[in-house]
Every structure is written in C-alpha cells, then in structure tokens.
Amino acid sequence: MKVIAMIAALLAATPALAHGLNVFASVEGEQIVIEARFANGRAALGAKVQVFDGNDILLVTATTSGEETRVPLVGQDTGVRIVVDAGDGHSDYWIMTPADLVAQ
Template structure:
C-alpha cells in the first residue's frame, strides 16, 4: 500500500518538476543578463521580468525575448537586485544579485 502511494506521488510530481522555471542572472559589461529555462531545458517564449532594488522597490519591468532572456543596464544596483521572472501558468522563479555578487562580477 505504501509502495503504491509512493509510486503515485512520484508520477504526480514528475510533470510538475518538468515545468519548473529556473532563473539565472549575471553581469556582462554594464548590463544584467537574465536567462529563464524550464527544467526540461526549454525556454519560455513569453514572460515578464520584474526587477527590485535592495529596498524592495520595483525599478524595472520588461518581457523576455524569444530565447527566454532579457538584458538591462546595471545602474541602480548598488544595494543588490532581486530579479523575478513570471512565465505564466504559475511558472515563476527569481534570482538575487547581492552587492557582493555585483562587486565581484564588475571588478569593483
């Protein structure tokens, strides 16, 4: 009985994990690069990116491109950034760039 319940649970969670959205962000020159991918490796073709500063104020919104990516200028990131991506249907995740991450990646 327990074995059947565990198998059923595994079958139910498998499809959910396949649609898990993963978000990555890093600094490239003077820009922040955001990349979103589903666990399957597929990239969302539509989605909204919201960027919050270190005080949790929304400072920028934009869509992802056809590759599930977005770029924006680094300015305003002194206290760090929280970057959220919403690809719809409950597929959301975020990435945090701390002030230390930003300093390390910009050589400052």
C-alpha cells in the same frame, strides 16, 4: 494499497517537476543579462521580468523574448532581486549583491 497510492502520487508529481523554472543573471558591460529556462532546457518565452532593488522597490520591468533578456544595470548600491514569472505558477528569482553588479 497504501504503497500503490504513494507510487501513483509520485508519478503524478513527476511532470510538474519537468516544468520547473530556473533563473540566472550576470552582468555584461552596462547591462544585466537574464536567462530563464524550464527544467527541460527550453527558454521561457513571454515571461514577465521584474527587477527590484534591495529595498523592494521595482526598478525595471521586461518580457523575455529569446534565449536571454537584457535590462539596464541598476541596483549597484543595494543589490537586486530579479523575479521571472512564466505563468501557471512557474516563477523563480535570482539575487545579485552589490559586488555582483560591478560593470564589466
């Protein structure tokens, strides 16, 4: 009976894993390029993006609208933490150090 309950719990958790959110960011020119995708590869459209500096001060807000979202290059002195919230508990973040934020 316990084995059946464990298998049922694992199977029930599997769909939730398929909806995990992954965030990636890089620098292009004078912009930070942010990608937010669900585990199935689908872009997270309409997700809230917040960019905080190393002192946890909000610098930029945006909303995802396509394959990538671009925001101004900020936080070069302290680094940034980019938080993407797609709702329903789907959120993730990406940290960039000052060395990562060198304009290209």
